[in-house]
Amino acid sequence: MLKKRMPMKFPKIGMRSIKTFIAVFLSMVISSLLGFTSPVYTTLTAFFCMQSSIIESSEMASKRGIGTIIGGVFSLIYLLLVPENVYIIPFGILGIIYLCILIDKRDNIPMAGAVFLIISFGVSEGKSFDTIAYVIDRVLATFVGIVIAIFVNYYIKPPNPFEKLKELDRWLIVFIDKNIGEAEQFEKIKGLEEYRLKNHEFRDIIEFYHKEINSKRHAVDIKYYMRHLTLFRTAYSHIFILNSKKEDMGLDIQKYHMENLSAIKEELIKESMVD
CATH class of the missing domain: 1.20.58 (Methane Monooxygenase Hydroxylase; Chain G, domain 1)
Structure with a gap:
C-alpha cells in the first residue's frame, strides 16, 4: 500500500532576509551613483552587517570597518614600495597580525588580512589601476555598505532580540x-x-x-x-x-x-x- 505523500511545506521568508535583500539592492544602486569600481565590496559589507540585532550589526560593522582600514593601509604601503615582489606579502600579513594584537583588535585580523591579500594580489596578477584611488575606493565602498546595513536594520522593522x-x-x-x-x-x-x-x-x-x-x-x-x-x-x-x-x-x-x-x-x- 502506497503511503500518502505529505505536501511540501516551504519556509517563510523572514524579515531579516527581506532586509538583507533591501540592503544589497540599495548598495548596488548607491555604488553605481557614487561611481565605485564595483558594487561587490559595498554589497558584501551590507550582506555581512545585516545581523539579528542592532548591536550585532554594529559589532560586525566595526570588524569590517577597522579591518578594511588596516588592510588598506598595509596594501597601500606594499603597492607603493615593492609591488613587484609578491614574497613580501606574507610579511605584510605578519605585520597585520602583530598590529591587531598590539592594539587589542584580534577580531579584525581575518578582515584586515583578506583586504590586504585581495588588493595586493590583484596588482601582482597584472590588474592595472591607480593604487591610491583603488584603496580609497575599496575603503569607501566598505563604509557605505556599513551605513546602508545599519540604516536598514534600524529603521525597517527593527529586530527584537528580547x-x-x-x-x-x-x-x-x-x-x-x-x-x-x-x-x-x-x-x-x-x-x-x-x-x-x-x-x-x-x-x-x-x-x-x-x-x-x-x-x-x-x-x-x-x-x-x-x-x-x-x-x-x-x-x-x-x-x-x-x-x-x-x-x-x-x-x-x-x-x-x-x-x-x-x-x-x-x-x-x-x-x-x-x-
Whole structure:
C-alpha cells in the first residue's frame, strides 16, 4: 500500500532576509551613483552587517570597518614600495597580525588580512589601476555598505532580540512550578541540566539588553526579568544541593531548602499572574 505523500511545506521568508535583500539592492544602486569600481565590496559589507540585532550589526560593522582600514593601509604601503615582489606579502600579513594584537583588535585580523591579500594580489596578477584611488575606493565602498546595513536594520522593522526573554521566563517558571511541591519529603528533580542551560541563556539575554542600543524601543521591563534571574539562580542552588544530598543530611536542612524553594515558587507565580 502506497503511503500518502505529505505536501511540501516551504519556509517563510523572514524579515531579516527581506532586509538583507533591501540592503544589497540599495548598495548596488548607491555604488553605481557614487561611481565605485564595483558594487561587490559595498554589497558584501551590507550582506555581512545585516545581523539579528542592532548591536550585532554594529559589532560586525566595526570588524569590517577597522579591518578594511588596516588592510588598506598595509596594501597601500606594499603597492607603493615593492609591488613587484609578491614574497613580501606574507610579511605584510605578519605585520597585520602583530598590529591587531598590539592594539587589542584580534577580531579584525581575518578582515584586515583578506583586504590586504585581495588588493595586493590583484596588482601582482597584472590588474592595472591607480593604487591610491583603488584603496580609497575599496575603503569607501566598505563604509557605505556599513551605513546602508545599519540604516536598514534600524529603521525597517527593527529586530527584537528580547522576545526570547519572555519565552524563557515562562519555561523556567513552569519548571519550578511542576517540580517544587508542598510536601516536606523532597524527590530528586530530573532535567536540572536543561534548567541550568535555560537559566544561562536567560542571563545572557539580560546582559545583552544593556549593550543593545535599540533595547529601549522594545519596552522591556528589564528590572522584572533581573528579579526573576536572581530567583531562578537561587532556586537552582537549592535544587542542586537537594539533588546531591547525602544520607546524613538532616531533616531541618532539607526543610530549610524546601521552604526557600516554596517561597521562590510562590513569588514567581504571583508576579507572572500580575504580568
